[in-house]
Amino acid sequence: MQFETVAWAVASGIISHVLFNRLEPRGLKSLLSLLLIPPIIATLAAFRFPTSLEVAAASYLLILGIYFGTLTASVILYRLSPFHPLASYPGPILCKITRLRVGYVACTGQQHLYYKQLHERYGSYVRTGPNHLHINDVTILPDVMAYKPFLRGERYGRSRIKGSTGSLHATLDPEEHAQRRKIWERGLTSSAIQDYADALFKRVQQLIEILEIRRGVPFDLSGWISCMAFDFMGDLTFGGAYNLMDAGKDRMASPPQTMTHMVSLKREVVANVPWLEAFAGLIGSNKSIRKLRKFALHSVLARKEKGSSTKDLFYYLLDEAGSGSQPLSFPNLILESTLAIVAGSDTTGAALSNLFFFLLTNPDVYTSLQAEVDKEFPKGADILSAPSSNIIRSMKYLNAVINETLRLRPAIPSGSQRRLPKGTGGIMLGEKFIPENTTVQMATFSVHQNPKYFAPSPEKFFPERWIEEGPGHILNYAAFLPFSYGPTNCVGKNLAMFEMRIVVCSLLQKFEFELAPGYNPSEWDDALRDHFIFVKGRLPVVIRTRG
Ligand code: HEM
Secondary structure: OOHHHHHHHHHHHHHHHHHHHHHOOOOHHHHHHHHHHHHHHHHHHHOOOOOOHHHHHHHHHHHHHHHHHHHHHHHHHHHHOOOOOOOOOOOOHHHHHOOHHHHHHHHHOOHHHHHHHHHHHHOOEEEEEOOEEEEOOHHHHHHHHOOOOOEEOOOOOOOOOOOOOOOHHHOOOHHHHHHHHHHHHHHOOHHHHHHHHHHHHHHHHHHHHHHHHOOOOOEEHHHHHHHHHHHHHHHHHHOOOOOHHHHOOOOOOOHHHHHHHHHHHHHHHHHHOHHHHHHHOOOOOOHHHHHHHHHHHHHHHHHHHHOOOOOOHHHHHOOOOOOOOOOOOHHHHHHHHHHHHHHHHHHHHHHHHHHHHHHHHOHHHHHHHHHHHHHHOOOOOOOOOOOHHHHHHOOHHHHHHHHHHHHHOOOOOOOOEEEEOOOOOOEEEOOEEEOOOEEEEOOHHHHOOOOOOEEOOOOOOOHHHHOOOOOOOEEOHHHOOOOOOHHHOOOOHHHHHHHHHHHHHHHHHHEEEEEOOOOOOHHHHHHOEEEOEEEOOOOEEEEEEOO
């Protein structure tokens, strides 16, 4: 082999690396062009006058091998070198080289545990990708989440359909986001939430009736709670499109839930390895997203045709009140309705299921909470009525149990992601310099178990920490982030809290719960999967009606 040939192949590998760094291609065509065109040019340049097609093909293959070898070596050496902007941050070598490592972890659903272990090993700032940092230090949180100069990371901005500009959660531009968020906020004010109370009360009553039939027989409480959360969001968004409880789906495998789980999983993997998006269509993983959208399309059409008899969330999204603001386009309406379902049901379903798991594995907490419920709502007192809302909001122990559940098992464990765009020149935050083009993430699961913020025993379920102080007590509210922080935090927080309080009080007033015989509580955490939202397994219980 001639020296000139090798030199061309090596040079094209290095040029490709430089171009990849500069252009960061994401589309399939640009990715393939950038990968394949340089070695073609190198082949043509090295063999200006090939003697035959076979020689040209053999040369191309040879150059391709040298080219990919050089490109890979160049990428690895640069990412591990002291010249890389994130060189001073510690982290596993494989993560520094490629995001495929965390992409794999995302597939397994063990991200929450993985990042926690990394922080325990490497400290508060860990390099989790060539240009990624995971941070377990809330002192810089206000700067990171302020939306300037940081923007939303690559995790967002993917939920698009033809003719749409994306859902609220996928809106990257801060001004556009603020405009869109106003529509959501109108639908989630305290008075709007009061209008949704009847729909919630009906669904909780339905859940109680369903559970009553199952007295004395083991059943999956977590599945039924999720069905209720789905049905309730379906009522608010699609005028009652789901009715999973009617259909008797006491398992996680009901079609809309499975679709949303598949969508979250795919999104989470692609969010970790953004260039995989280019290949996602090829391996058919977009099927679940298309199915979910089709389902949303039919539901939106049906809801539009039906019109509104009460003010539900869709009423505000569609601006049926005619507030004069720019109405959402039809494609955007589909995306927003889908977002409402995904963001509003799996989250509350997961939080409530985790809460019951903690109650059933912490008998003292269960007894204390039961005592509070019995004091405020003795037998016969009506929880499912408007006046109960004020009492429920001020129940100290109930709120402590909800907080403690959201602390230990935040429904979105991997937290929000931000990126410092190119051209900002980097930023000094405290003593740390964050270079431009860096993605930062504060994994809520790790922050919530950081002994600097919650002590003693940050890994222990101990609701009393929210109420009373003892030796070594640390409770840092600034580090409590279940609903995220800043202008893109959870717009549905008040609705979620209302729903959780009503469900817990109603079920505890009515029933006595215990874990089903033979169920091993360690199965619960084993089955938890961080697919952006926590996906959970079954929680087999046996109940008795209280006397
Ligand atoms: C326990 C229940 C819930 C938890 C823990 C929760 C948590 C969160 C978190 C952490 C975020 C930020 C995600 C990110 O930055 O990527 C978020 C965003 C959001 N949540 Fe919730 N959520 C809950 C319930 C709800 C409910 C009931 C709704 C009602 C529709 C809702 C609607 C939304 C929306 C629309 C966003 C996007 C906000 C934006 O981009 O400005 N969530 N939620």
